[in-house]
Amino acid sequence: xxxxxxxxxxxxxxxxxDVIDRLxxxxxxxAEVRLLDQTSDADHxxxxxxxxxxxxxxxxAAHALVDATLRELDxxxxxxxxxxxxxxxxxxxxxxxxxxxxxxxxxxxxVGREIAERHQLPVYFYAKAALRPERVRLPDIRKPQxxxxxxxxxxxxxxxxxxxxxxxxxxxxxVGARPPLIAFNIELDTTDLKLAQRIAKEIRESSGGLPAVQxxxxxxxxxxxxxxxxxxxxxxxxxxxxxxHEVEARANAAGVTVLRGELIGLVPLDAALxxxxxxxxxxxxxxxxxxxxxxxx
Amino acid sequence: xxxxxxxxxxxxxxxxxDVIDRLxxxxxxxAEVRLLDQTSDADHxxxxxxxxxxxxxxxxAAHALVDATLRELDxxxxxxxxxxxxxxxxxxxxxxxxxxxxxxxxxxxxVGREIAERHQLPVYFYAKAALRPERVRLPDIRKPQxxxxxxxxxxxxxxxxxxxxxxxxxxxxxVGARPPLIAFNIELDTTDLKLAQRIAKEIRESSGGLPAVQxxxxxxxxxxxxxxxxxxxxxxxxxxxxxxHEVEARANAAGVTVLRGELIGLVPLDAALxxxxxxxxxxxxxxxxxxxxxxxx
Numbered sequence: 318x319x320x321x322x323x324x325x326x327x328x329x330x331x332x333x334x335d336v337i338d339r340l341x342x343x344x345x346x347x348a349e350v351r352l353l354d355q356t357s358d359a360d361h362x363x364x365x366x367x368x369x370x371x372x373x374x375x376x377x378a379a380h381a382l383v384d385a386t387l388r389e390l391d392x393x394x395x396x397x398x399x400x401x402x403x404x405x406x407x408x409x410x411x412x413x414x415x416x417x418x419x420x421x422x423x424x425x426x427x428v429g430r431e432i433a434e435r436h437q438l439p440v441y442f443y444a445k446a447a448l449r450p451e452r453v454r455l456p457d458i459r460k461p462q463x464x465x466x467x468x469x470x471x472x473x474x475x476x477x478x479x480x481x482x483x484x485x486x487x488x489x490x491x492v493g494a495r496p497p498l499i500a501f502n503i504e505l506d507t508t509d510l511k512l513a514q515r516i517a518k519e520i521r522e523s524s525g526g527l528p529a530v531q532x533x534x535x536x537x538x539x540x541x542x543x544x545x546x547x548x549x550x551x552x553x554x555x556x557x558x559x560x561x562h563e564v565e566a567r568a569n570a571a572g573v574t575v576l577r578g579e580l581i582g583l584v585p586l587d588a589a590l591x592x593x594x595x596x597x598x599x600x601x602x603x604x605x606x607x608x609x610x611x612x613x614x
Numbered sequence: 615x616x617x618x619x620x621x622x623x624x625x626x627x628x629x630x631x632d633v634i635d636r637l638x639x640x641x642x643x644x645a646e647v648r649l650l651d652q653t654s655d656a657d658h659x660x661x662x663x664x665x666x667x668x669x670x671x672x673x674x675a676a677h678a679l680v681d682a683t684l685r686e687l688d689x690x691x692x693x694x695x696x697x698x699x700x701x702x703x704x705x706x707x708x709x710x711x712x713x714x715x716x717x718x719x720x721x722x723x724x725v726g727r728e729i730a731e732r733h734q735l736p737v738y739f740y741a742k743a744a745l746r747p748e749r750v751r752l753p754d755i756r757k758p759q760x761x762x763x764x765x766x767x768x769x770x771x772x773x774x775x776x777x778x779x780x781x782x783x784x785x786x787x788x789v790g791a792r793p794p795l796i797a798f799n800i801e802l803d804t805t806d807l808k809l810a811q812r813i814a815k816e817i818r819e820s821s822g823g824l825p826a827v828q829x830x831x832x833x834x835x836x837x838x839x840x841x842x843x844x845x846x847x848x849x850x851x852x853x854x855x856x857x858x859h860e861v862e863a864r865a866n867a868a869g870v871t872v873l874r875g876e877l878i879g880l881v882p883l884d885a886a887l888x889x890x891x892x893x894x895x896x897x898x899x900x901x902x903x904x905x906x907x908x909x910x911x
Contacts, residue, residue, distance in 0.1 A: 321909060351908050369905055414906045497905075501894075561894055578894035586906040589890045596893035597798075597858055597875035608666055608794075609711045609883040611648050612618055612910050 321413035321613065322421060323353075323369040323497065323585075324379055327406045328386050329395050331357040331364050336389050343385035344368050347378040353583055362397025363406070367582070372416060376428050379408055383432055383490070392463050392488045400459045402441075402466055403488025407455060409444065410494045413585055414604060414613050421494040422446045429492035433479030436487065439470065440478040444493035448477050455491060463488040496529075499549040499588055500581035501557060503564045507573045510536045513543035516567045520545075520560065527563065529554040542576070552588040558595035586610070618710035618910065619718060620650075620666040620794065620882075621676055624703045625683050626692050628654040628661050633686050640682035641665050644675040650880060659694025660703070664879075666710060669717070673725050676705055680729055680787070688783045689760050697756045699738075699763055700785025704752060706741065707791045711883055711901060711910050718791040719743045726789035730776025733784065736767065737775040741790035745774050752788060760785040793826075796846040796885055797878035798854060800861045804870045807833045810840035813864045817844075817857065824860065826851040839873070849885040855892035883907070 330336050337357055344352050350370040357364040368378055383405050390404040408428070412421040425446040433440040447453045461469050467483040475481055476489065483489065505513055514534030518524050521532040529551035535544045545564050549555060557578075565575045587604060594602035604610045627633050634654055641649050647667035654661040665675055680702050687701040705725070709718040722743040730737040744750045758766050764780040772778055773786065780786065802810055811831030815821050818829040826848035832841045842861050846852060854875075862872045884901060891899035901907045 321906060323905060353905065353908065370909070557890075557894060575895065578896050580894075580896060580899065580903060583903055583905045586904050589887055589904055592893050593854075593886045593889040596889050597854060597877075598872065599875050599877060602877065606877060606880055607883050607886055608620060608650065608880045609618060609910055610906075611650065612667070613906055 320372045320415045320420070321369060322372045322375045322416055322424065323367065323411040323413055324375050324408065325365060325367050325411065326379065326382055326408045328364050328366070328382070328390075329362060329392065329397065329401050329404050329406055330386075330390055331362045331397065332359050337364050339389065340364070340382060340385050341366065343381040344378045347374060347381050349374040350378040358399075360397070361399035362395065363399045363401070369413060372420070372424055375410070376424060379428050380431065380435070383408075383436065387436060387487050391486045393485060395463070400456070400462055401488070402459050402461075402463055403438075403484070403490050404486065405490050406459075407443070407491040407493070411497045412494070413497070414587070414610065418445055418494060418496070425492050425494040429490070430478045432490055432492070433476070436484065437482075438479050438484045438487055439466075439474075439476035439481065439489040441474075441489065441491045442477045442493055443491050444495040446493040452477070458491055496551040496553065497585045497588065499552055499557065499584055501547050501549060501560065502579040502581070503545045503547070503561065504537065504576040504579065505543045505545070505568050505573050506576045507543050508536075508541045509571075509573070510534055510543050512568070512571055512573060513545050516564055517545050517547075519567060520547075520563050527555045527560065530560060549588075552585070552591060556591045556595065557588060558592045617669045617712045617717070618666060619669045619672045619713055619721065620664065620708040620710055621672050621705065622662060622664050622708065623676065623679055623705045625661045625663070625679070625687075626659060626689065626694065626698050626701050626703055627683075627687055628659045628694065629656050634661050636686065637661070637679060637682050638663065640678040641675045644671060644678050646671040647675040655696075657694070658696035659692065660696045660698070669713060669721055672707070673721060676725050677728065677732070680705075680733065684733060684784050689785045690782060692760065697753070697759055698785070699756050699758075699760055700735070700781070700787050701783065702787050703756075704740075704788040704790070707789075708794045709791070710794070711907065715742055715791060715793070722789050722791040726787070727775045729787055729789070730773070733781065734779075735776050735781045735784055736763075736771075736773035736778065736786040738771075738786065738788045739774045739790055740788050741792040743790040749774070752790075755788055793848040793850065794882045794885065796849055796854065796881055797844070798846060798857065799841050799843045799876040799878070800858065801834065801873040801876065802840045802842070802865050802870050803873045804840050805833075805838045806870070807831055807840050809865070809868055809870060810842050813861055814842050814844075816864060817842075817860050824852045824857065827857060846885075849882070849888060853888040853892065854885060855889045858889075
């Protein structure tokens with residue numbers, strides 16, 4: 318059985334190209350891991366690496382990235398618009414084919430404890446790997462930021478692993494497990510931004526819509542068209558097929574047709590196959606009905 | 615890059631369990647090949663094996679099956695309802711992820727010539743691997759059957775490879791390359807068999823419908839429901855999404871809703887992703903946008 322895991326660490330360096338290249342090289346240097354994407358933002362002074370592979374190989378690559386980042390960065394001189402607690406700010410593990418969320422939580426706990434021990438770093442567990450209810454949401458953990466963390470380490474921010482003492486150059490690390498995040502946009506055949514904003518509001522969880530869905534209305538410029546831009550935080554809760562149907566029904570009710578969908582980045586196999594199953598009304602269509610799935614590493 | 619190939623050989627033995635088991639074992643004994651399916655029919659006295667893997671491993675498994683079958687079977691005593699030319703009657707190679715049809719044709723030619731040489735067997739190339747227009751269709755090649763082949767070997771049935779002489783115990787082999795065959799049924803919410811038969815007639819290629827589609831109307835018994843049963847002979851020509859839309863539109867026009875689809879056996883990844891792309895109106899959605907596809911062997 319394949320045990321594929323995706324890892325999407327966020328690192329507090331988005332400006333120095335040579336440093337970012339060395340961090341990417343640390344990931345690429347691990348056998349059987351593929352670096353699928355890498356994006357850096359200078360204003361945020363932050364880079365996001367997306368890599369995947371067998372669970373054990375991914376754990377090795379996470380360690381390699383932490384090692385390299387701790388050699389390169391010094392949080393005492395870090396500036397950037399994005400909130401952060403440390404040099405390796407957050408390490409989410411995401412289950413793919415052959416891996417359950419529970420197994421990913423166990424992997425996050427193991428790797429987090431290894432990092433804490435290896436580098437004497439305070440480590441917090443978040444999302445599905447959270448050990449306390451107030452540490453499920455990343456913004457809650459990150460609130461004091463690097464600069465304010467030291468004074469809270471004995472009270473609200475006692476680490477889940479590692480010493481209750483700030484690592485001066487590396488700060489602290491947040492490690493967790495979560496479902497894959499799917500960024501999905503739907504373009505409407507209209508310039509009516511208000512329609513896209515109304516649909517977004519109706520379908521997003523924060524205003525009582527679909528669970529695990531974030532949505533906003535946007536205006537595209539060339540050509541001018543209204544777009545519903547979404548994040549699906551858990552496709553096993555709300556699928557791509559469901560958001561498509563909900564957006565299409567609302568657009569059609571307003572006399573507007575849906576032009577096209579757009580998937581940003583890569584999508585997990587199971588999320589794509591959910592759409593196949595829905596469109597063809599297939600009962601019990603699972604990954605193992607796809608020939609190639611039997612040849613996943 | 616993965617180079618996955620499916621191979622679906624048909625062997626002229628569907629009755630003796632112990633023999634069939636040894637043939638399956640010959641395939642299973644080849645490293646990096648997976649036997650995905652195996653079905654035997656006693657009336658036809660014929661077995662179909664479906665295996666897949668990297669192109670080179672699949673070639674080795676095809677040879678292993680031919681070797682084992684030639685040890686076990688004797689066409690001089692073979693009886694069965696299904697037309698056949700030989701012990702290993704037909705060996706189709708099917709391109710999966712990472713393999714083009716042209717590469718599969720080259721593989722079929724190479725393996726066919728190796729079989730001809732190794733066993734002094736007449737070999738014919740069919741479907742996409744055909745070297746003559748009159749050998750594209752399997753029934754045309756198979757018409758004389760084993761019993762009538764000897765006298766045609768110097769005229770209409772000069773082999774494409776190997777000697778123009780019948781192999782007494784093994785007959786001849788037909789080797790080829792073709793797209794994956796997808797068996798797909800759509801169940802209608804009606805007992806009106808005539809509607810299913812009319813839709814089937816309208817959409818099948820043989821009566822001027824969709825290219826590379828075979829279709830028939832059937833009646834299911836428990837519960838009683840009309841069904842359109844289809845074979846898609848080339849999903850790159852006519853996709854699952856297209857046949858679904860065509861059947862649904864015709865059913866709806868007759869006031870009947872479509873209940874569910876049913877995929878028989880396994881489906882190639884690309885055929886499933888075509889449905890995802892169609893349902894979400896995605897531009898340029900390809901296999902490499904699926905995370906797990908980067909980890910195919």
